[in-house]
Amino acid sequence: MKILYGVQGTGNGHLTRARAMQKALLAQGIEVDWVFSGRPREEYFGMEVFGDYQCFQGLSFSIKAGQVDPIKTVSQASFTKLLKDVQALKPEQYDLVISDFEPVVAWAAKVKKVSCIGLGHQYAFLHDIPKTKNAFASYAIMKWFAPVSEAIGVHWHHFNQPILPPIIEQQSFSTINDPSSKVALVYLPFESTTEVIKTLNKLPFRFIVHARDIDCGFYGNVHVKGFSVTGFKDSLQACDSVICNAGFELASECIHLGKRLLVKPLAGQVEQLSNAEALKTLGWGDVTDHIDAKSICYFLTTAKATQVRYPDVPKLLASWIKQYPRVELRDIVEMAWSEVDINSQLESTSSPKGVMEWGR
Structure with missing residues (x-):
């Protein structure tokens, strides 16, 4: 099996998830071509595990003094370059395409009518989870940023939604x-x-x-x-x-x-x-x-x-990916949350306990 896997490289969190997934996918005998975007190639570090990866400009947010600069974010975006990079990829040549909120791979799959799985934290926001108020336009942009045909979100708690625990090595x-x-x-x-x-x-x-x-x-x-x-x-x-x-x-x-x-x-x-x-x-x-x-x-x-x-979510996901689409995502979601163990040193009555209770 060979997959194309795109990763948003603006922050180091996506790279941490990718390293955990690379190890788990390799253990399953799955070959991966990695694509990263969001920062210049020379600013990445610890990338040896990804082999001969591709690097694109993509899209990213501009930050100034600890907050997003919307004007600079838009002015620095090169949609012409994005389109060129999208056309350069050949997602149809792979058994499966995955995007961790990475726009070049996601849009290449969409343009060429290839199924793409979205795997990452941002996709949890498609569900009813805690969210900041009065940001409907921003959530719409998140859907547009890296569109996928099937979304798998991850979060710290299930919030009674079909999402997975965090991807931790x-x-x-x-x-x-x-x-x-x-x-x-x-x-x-x-x-x-x-x-x-x-x-x-x-x-x-x-x-x-x-x-x-x-x-x-x-x-x-x-x-x-x-x-x-x-x-x-x-x-x-x-x-x-x-x-x-x-x-x-x-x-x-x-x-x-x-x-x-x-x-x-x-x-x-x-x-x-x-x-x-x-x-x-x-x-x-x-x-x-x-x-x-x-x-x-x-x-x-x-x-x-x-x-x-948290359980070994990368291992569960890699096994599911190898069997895709023969195994239902719901099966590994239930399995993952059943293995979560909360040790509340902070005696907080607001800390949710227990396993996923579907339908509540």
Whole structure:
């Protein structure tokens, strides 16, 4: 079996999902041609696992000072280049086409009338899940951005919808959390690291910051590190708390590992605002609109964690893909949620328990 798999490369979360899927697909003997878009090729890292992948400009959001810049987003979009890239792909030559919110592969399949499976967090928003209010136009754009013929969404909880748990590479982490660790990991790639450090220096805590806009080294109580797949995983394993934007994948790993979580959603980014709503609904993380000393201090002195042990979703999906379309998606959805284990260290009555209850 040979598949074409497109991945939105604007954020590192999609790449983390792709690495987990590549390992699982390889174990099933499935050959994959990978396509990435959303950032220049030289800005990717840790890509060896994907072999001879293709890289396109695609479409992406422009971020300025921690929020989406809609004018720059539109002005930088090259629809002529997108059309050219779409025409260059040959999705009809594959047994299956998959898009993780990647527009070039999704549109190539649509234009050439080839079925395309959408696999990723964004497709969960097609269902009745917690969402930010008054953003109907944005949800319509999400449908248009990378259209697919069959959508498989993933989220932290099922919300009684036919979606899957997060795609996490199980072998990457020990799920034993060290409560004695008193260091917080800070990952805010859309903020000015210099300004973030000024805020962190006001606090009596230790921090690890991963960033690319400042030299690595020690800045008072802040240890700045660069970007690498293994280096970031080591930092995540070593910390007891994480402060980050409200992207999906890192928050998923934090919940899986039982880390205390404080998120600051990007202003104007519907997915992140909705993720923040979901975290508040579940009671599995704290949310702030601003990165300031008061918010961080309150979080680090009061927050507790909830650990949710998720099953090996990549393995389940790879097995399903190999048998597609002979096995119903519903079968692996029910199987996946039956294996979820919630260990509520945060004694929150709002944390949903149990397995998928269809029809409720």
